[in-house]
Amino acid sequence: DGGITQSPKYLFRKEGQNVTLSCEQNLNHDAMYWYRQDPGQGLRLIYYSQIVNDFQKGDIAEGYSVSREKKESFPLTVTSAQKNPTAFYLCASSIASGGANEQFFGPGTRLTVL
Amino acid sequence: KQEVTQIPAALSVPEGENLVLNCSFTDSAIYNLQWFRQDPGKGLTSLLLIQSSQREQTSGRLNASLDKSSGRSTLYIAASQPGDSATYLCAVGNYGQNFVFGPGTRLSVLP
Numbered sequence: 001d002g003g004i005t006q007s008p009k010y011l012f013r014k015e016g017q018n019v020t021l022s023c024e025q026n027l028n029h030d031a032m033y034w035y036r037q038d039p040g041q042g043l044r045l046i047y048y049s050q051i052v053n054d055f056q057k058g059d060i061a062e063g064y065s066v067s068r069e070k071k072e073s074f075p076l077t078v079t080s081a082q083k084n085p086t087a088f089y090l091c092a093s094s095i096a097s098g099g100a101n102e103q104f105f106g107p108g109t110r111l112t113v114l
Numbered sequence: 115k116q117e118v119t120q121i122p123a124a125l126s127v128p129e130g131e132n133l134v135l136n137c138s139f140t141d142s143a144i145y146n147l148q149w150f151r152q153d154p155g156k157g158l159t160s161l162l163l164i165q166s167s168q169r170e171q172t173s174g175r176l177n178a179s180l181d182k183s184s185g186r187s188t189l190y191i192a193a194s195q196p197g198d199s200a201t202y203l204c205a206v207g208n209y210g211q212n213f214v215f216g217p218g219t220r221l222s223v224l225p
Binding site: 004006033035040041042043045048058088090092097098099100101102103104105106107108110 | 118123144145146148150155156157158159160163203205206207208209210211212213214215216217218
């Protein structure tokens, strides 16, 4: 089945820890995205990647980092510099970047700071 | 900067009722608009993608319309069912820019 997988489903972080969220797609899409969702708010873009070995900051990149070493994978690291990381994180992909292309989403990872 | 709003924030209807969800955007020079469904604790499921050159798109009991000049899109759900209960989000795409998402409308269909 083609799609996007995210792991883990739930993640708990202690203060001062870095954690990495996984996102994998087998849709052969060039573009991948990371969003953060907080209750009552729309999705906010953290980082996006248009192609392998390239990525750009979104609207709320501070305290996060990403890599894109393979077309299929776009992991997100939440660093200790992110002061309020508790949220639902969603990964998405599209054939190419930009608002001209339909986006497909993974099931999400819920991160909680202890 | 594109801003997207959705009204109402929440809606409860009895089963069988036809209903309309609204999405408004400030920059009418959009390329397309996508409607999503989100169940609690889950990812987003794409429902309909409507291109700027189209006036509407249909899928089963769902119909999305687009009026660029007024900055509005509506999602019409016919003969609602309890299984339609979810949050519905719209996302607006401008060419060369990333999608901007609305906050969503939480729908409850009561049996």
